[in-house]
């Protein structure tokens with residue numbers, strides 16, 4: 001995968017300019033019209049399971065009612081339609097996160113994606129004495145795989161510490177913990193517990209200066225702020241060292 005040195009997309013707007021018409025968006029989500037205990041449903045557990053808007057529900061229904069078949073395999077009309085839909089979903093996702101088509105891999109959830117990165121890239125590239133940098137605010141899914149890898153390869157884990165009062169990473173810690181020994185920095189973009197948005201641009205730039213790779217958890221932050229900060233593990237560059 002390519003290193004993440006891409007500029008901000010031309011149409012990207014600063015946060016202050018992004019205006020969401022919340023009422024209009026809510027209408028797209030049928031489940032939000034439910035009342036529970038007499039109260040209109042308000043749902044915040046999106047990092048765990050996000051609710052689906054009508055457009056997604058309809059696309060899934062249409063697919064199962066019209067085209068459902070194996071992709072890249074079945075040589076009949078339904079197989080062709082399914083393959084086309086599958087490819088198109090990858091293409092649209094790539095455009096949304098400003099990645100190349102070949103860089104998009106769908107997994108069933110974040111935990112599976114991180115384990116896949118650990119078992120494939122991590123097992124091949126992390127060696128004794130290497131350092132993997134995480135933060136103290138990581139979800140288990142971005143902690144346990146790296147603990148396992150560090151133990152297996154006799155590498156070490158370092159944690160960017162939090163300022164307990166502000167719930168934020170201490171800026172000076174970034175410069176202390178990301179060093180020439182760092183091979184991977186894996187951090188959440190936005191904490192699901194604290195709501196803290198991490199200074200990922202700064203972390204990525206420093207990690208790249210140290211020739212380390214960066215993995216960002218976008219589970220809680222998959223909005224417009226995130227689109228130019230994509231996952232940038234670049235196996236070929238690392239292997240070339």
Ligand SMILES: Cc1ncc(COP(=O)(O)O)c(C=O)c1O
Pocket residue numbers: 047048108109110111112139141142188190191192217219220
């Ligand atoms: C910040 C964060 N990362 C990762 C996960 C795990 O996500 P998944 O269930 O997709 O594996 C969650 C789930 O709540 C989360 O909040």
